[in-house]
Amino acid sequence: MLNSNLKRLFNLTQRIYNTKHNSSVLKLIPTFRAFSSENSMKQKSLIETASKELEELKKSYEPVQKSEKEEFLSKNRWVVFEYEKENLNYVELKKSQDEFDITVRFAAKTPEASSEERGKHGMEIFYLFI
């Protein structure tokens, strides 16, 4: 008798647990779908904005002319190191003169100007002094 009651009680508990468990899972599925869809929209929107920014930059960016850069460097006998390694955020100039090894090091600098002015800012300074 005791065993039988315990068995019934166990089955009842199990049914309640299963019902609650399943219902809460079922309730969560649409929420997950909503989150997933919302994130996907945000992701798409971010990609579009970043791609637009990239295209704008490519149009407005005026890189330092290789010939002008090389003219300055050779005139002053500097050799640029690690400039082309994109993952390093600094540049080194080196030369030997009068028994000395000379190194100048400086970091990449974020221009203060807005996105539209990126790339143009540096050239303006360059033309002022060269």
Place this chain on the structure above:
Amino acid sequence: MDFYLTLQKNNSKSGLFVEYATIDSSVNINQIHFCQDVSEYSKNFFAGKISEAYSGPEFSILDESLQREFIELFLNFGIDDNLGSFIEVLSVDKEQRLYINWLKNVINVLH
């Protein structure tokens, strides 16, 4: 913007490590450090490790004649305002390249 000059006699470890700043392309010395081992000193400096060794006074409080002599010597090595302007341009140009590359990488991660 800040930049750094190291001056090391051939076949010697010791030398000078000079802190500079450009203001509108004009170059200004902030401090001149003497180092027993320039390479090691620079490495630690850029890694943010502060040396406990005496590194000399601030440049602006050095005797004026000594300041002039240092400036003249470094000018002779090409550390002048033209270099200051070149550094300002190249540092922005370098950042621009890094930024374009970063944007491409970010887009690739999200695609």
